[in-house]
Amino acid sequence: MGVASVGGGLTVHWGAEHKTADGKLIVRMASMQPPAWPGCNCVGKYLWWIFKYWLLMYYHEWRVQYAERKRHEPIPERYRTGEPSPKTIWQLFKEAMLLRIRMWLC
Amino acid sequence: MAQTQSTTTQGYAEAAKLLAGEAATEVQSIVCIKTSCTANDTQTYAGITKCTESGVSLVDADSVKTSQTTVANDTVEVDHVFTAGETVTVLGFGVCNNDDDVLYALCCFNAECAMENTDTLTVEMKIQVKVGAT
Numbered sequence: 001m002g003v004a005s006v007g008g009g010l011t012v013h014w015g016a017e018h019k020t021a022d023g024k025l026i027v028r029m030a031s032m033q034p035p036a037w038p039g040c041n042c043v044g045k046y047l048w049w050i051f052k053y054w055l056l057m058y059y060h061e062w063r064v065q066y067a068e069r070k071r072h073e074p075i076p077e078r079y080r081t082g083e084p085s086p087k088t089i090w091q092l093f094k095e096a097m098l099l100r101i102r103m104w105l106c
Numbered sequence: 107m108a109q110t111q112s113t114t115t116q117g118y119a120e121a122a123k124l125l126a127g128e129a130a131t132e133v134q135s136i137v138c139i140k141t142s143c144t145a146n147d148t149q150t151y152a153g154i155t156k157c158t159e160s161g162v163s164l165v166d167a168d169s170v171k172t173s174q175t176t177v178a179n180d181t182v183e184v185d186h187v188f189t190a191g192e193t194v195t196v197l198g199f200g201v202c203n204n205d206d207d208v209l210y211a212l213c214c215f216n217a218e219c220a221m222e223n224t225d226t227l228t229v230e231m232k233i234q235v236k237v238g239a240t
Contacts (some may be wrong), residue, residue: 010113010121012231013175014213021189021224029215034110055110064217070219087226088171 020070028058029069030082055092056085062099069106109216113233117210118147131204134211136186138162138227143147143197143214151209154200158192162221173232177194179234181234188229190221201231 003076016029035049060082067079078084086092123130137155157163169187179237184201195218200212211233221227 005137005159008235010211011236012113012120012211012213013232013234014110014216015109015230016213016219017228018219018221019226019228026225027219029211029219030109031111060109064215068217068220104223106212 020071025080027064027079028081029064030085031050032056052089052092054074055089055096059086059092059096059099062103063097066099066103066106069103108129109132109214111213112115112145112147112149113207113211115147116150116208120208120210126195131184131208133163133184133210133233134166134204134208135202136167136184136229136231137164137173137199137200137202138188138194138196139198139212139214140194140196143212145198145212149200149209149212151200151202151207152168154199154209156200157194157196159194162191162194162196162227164202167201175232177235180236181232184231184233187231188221188227190223190225190227192223194221196220196221196227199227199229200230201233 014031018026020026020027030055035053036047038046063079063082067075085093120130124132139154140157141155143154167184169183169185171183171184173181175181196215198212198214201210202208203210209233211230219227
């Protein structure tokens with residue numbers, strides 16, 4: 001007897017917000033999915049996506065660390081909310097480096 | 107610390123038992139994870155380091171219901187607000203079954219969440235059942 005099947009399964013999406021008792025946002029975590037293989041013969045494009053994802057991952061990691069450290073101090077709101085998130089590779093690189101420098105200074 | 111999330115093979119087995127009408131229980135509990143957090147499908151309820159601190163330990167989630175991601179009722183949505191009763195560093199959270207012996211899914215945060223007494227952590231997890239999911 002032949003076997004037929006279709007693809008399917010479970011996927012997870014999540015969100016999390018850390019706040020003080022009086023409701024002030026300390027930081028909103030970011031949920032990111034690694035890029036899926038595009039299904040074409042385009043390794044270079046996929047590697048570029050992976051690089052962008054890697055930068056984005058570090059940006060959000062450092063953003064959350066910075067916001068947690070500065071929980072009682074005013075910082076740009078984008079570091080607490082994660083929005084707007086940098087879009088281009090250059091923006092990501094610049095923001096990630098800026099955050100790294102801010103973290104070294106604090 | 108990379109941000110990761112995953113369903114678990116333990117959860118798949120529990121879901122399959124539910125569909126077959128065998129002994130199994132539904133999504134109900136939620137718990138914060140501390141010390142170390144790795145989200146992959148081999149994780150188990152016993153394998154995660156669960157927070158035992160007041161306010162972030164294993165409890166029934168505030169709300170478990172179906173919702174729509176792509177088609178009506180294709181998603182299990184779990185919502186909860188943790189209120190820390192003491193200082194604790196949280197690295198992620200997991201969603202468990204009613205019997206508290208199966209981990210359905212978990213996520214690990216981008217970075218440590220350093221909670222002080224009375225801080226809140228509002229979490230939402232959506233587990234979508236879908237065609238073509240990876």
